[in-house]
Amino acid sequence: MTVGFATGTDTREEVGTVEKTDPDQPWIVVVWNDPVNLMSYVSYVFQSYFGYTESKARTLMLEVHEQGRSAVISGTREKVEQDTVALHSYGLWATFEKAGSE
Amino acid sequence: MAKSFKSTRRGITGALEPGEARLLRALLDDVVAMLEPETAASEDPLAALVGMSGADTEVSAPGDSAVRRLLPDAVRGDDDEALAFRRLTERSLREQKMGALRASALLLETSPVTLNDEQARLLAQALNDVRLVLADRLSIESEADAERLHEIADSKDVDDVESYLALVYNFVTWLQESLVQAMLKAARLER
Numbered sequence: 001m002t003v004g005f006a007t008g009t010d011t012r013e014e015v016g017t018v019e020k021t022d023p024d025q026p027w028i029v030v031v032w033n034d035p036v037n038l039m040s041y042v043s044y045v046f047q048s049y050f051g052y053t054e055s056k057a058r059t060l061m062l063e064v065h066e067q068g069r070s071a072v073i074s075g076t077r078e079k080v081e082q083d084t085v086a087l088h089s090y091g092l093w094a095t096f097e098k099a100g101s102e
Numbered sequence: 103m104a105k106s107f108k109s110t111r112r113g114i115t116g117a118l119e120p121g122e123a124r125l126l127r128a129l130l131d132d133v134v135a136m137l138e139p140e141t142a143a144s145e146d147p148l149a150a151l152v153g154m155s156g157a158d159t160e161v162s163a164p165g166d167s168a169v170r171r172l173l174p175d176a177v178r179g180d181d182d183e184a185l186a187f188r189r190l191t192e193r194s195l196r197e198q199k200m201g202a203l204r205a206s207a208l209l210l211e212t213s214p215v216t217l218n219d220e221q222a223r224l225l226a227q228a229l230n231d232v233r234l235v236l237a238d239r240l241s242i243e244s245e246a247d248a249e250r251l252h253e254i255a256d257s258k259d260v261d262d263v264e265s266y267l268a269l270v271y272n273f274v275t276w277l278q279e280s281l282v283q284a285m286l287k288a289a290r291l292e293r
Contacts, residue, residue: 001245002245002275003279004275004279004280030178035242035243035244035245035248036233036234036237036248037230038230038278038282040279041282044282044286047289048289054290081191085176085191085194088173088174088176089199089202090227091227091230091234094176095174095175095176096176096177097177
């Protein structure tokens with residue numbers, strides 16, 4: 001990801017991410033890092049589409065940026081398919097997979 | 103020079119020079135043209151209604167790398183699964199994107215521009231798609247590639263097609279960043 005211009009550094013909170021296998025939520029959506037999408041925009045998408053708080057959205061965004069990928073939500077297969085297409089409509093690079101397959 | 107977007111009581115406002123607005127509308131139209139489906143819509147009216155391309159058995163992953171970035175595989179490491187999913191969803195994704203790009207071109211016909219939340223979202227999506235295409239043409243594959251192009255910020259830095267594209271890319275990046283900052287500020291105020 002990239003920055004358009006200097007933004008303030010917020011403190012980073014610990015937020016548990018969803019990359020754990022839960023029998024009721026067997027599928028996950030993974031967002032991958034790319035050099036084009038703005039860090040602010042990715043945070044905006046996570047807040048706006050998933051309804052995440054500013055700090056959770058930022059934590060997930062930084063996980064994508066620093067680790068190359070982040071599991072951003074889990075759910076049924078139908079749900080993660082729908083979320084993946086929605087993230088593509090925003091231009092994010094997203095895939096879905098079975099939880100625990102990585 | 104364009105004015106950065108601001109969150110105001112009337113919505114998100116911004117102003118572009120006529121030449122900048124013309125350039126952006128041309129870019130938005132170019133991306134629409136790239137996204138036009140290569141095969142005719144499904145003849146099954148129900149499938150067409152829900153955007154499901156039940157008969158899109160001709161669809162394969164796009165050959166143009168920029169289009170492939172706009173319409174990426176939803177499944178990694180399984181080409182058959184990715185293709186099956188693409189056949190069910192790609193047409194409606196193309197149409198969603200073309201809708202946002204066309205709506206954005208219309209919004210930029212007036213200056214100053216005043217946007218409600220929905221219009222701001224469509225414009226942010228459309229500018230992102232324009233940047234993804236420009237980045238592909240500029241072969242931006244890493245953050246270092248993007249950094250290298252940041253320096254081209256003025257028309258006096260332009261001496262060939264690539265540096266012109268980089269200037270345009272940096273302008274669209276600046277514009278999208280300013281729009282998203284205004285949207286995030288507006289969302290914070292709503293809470």
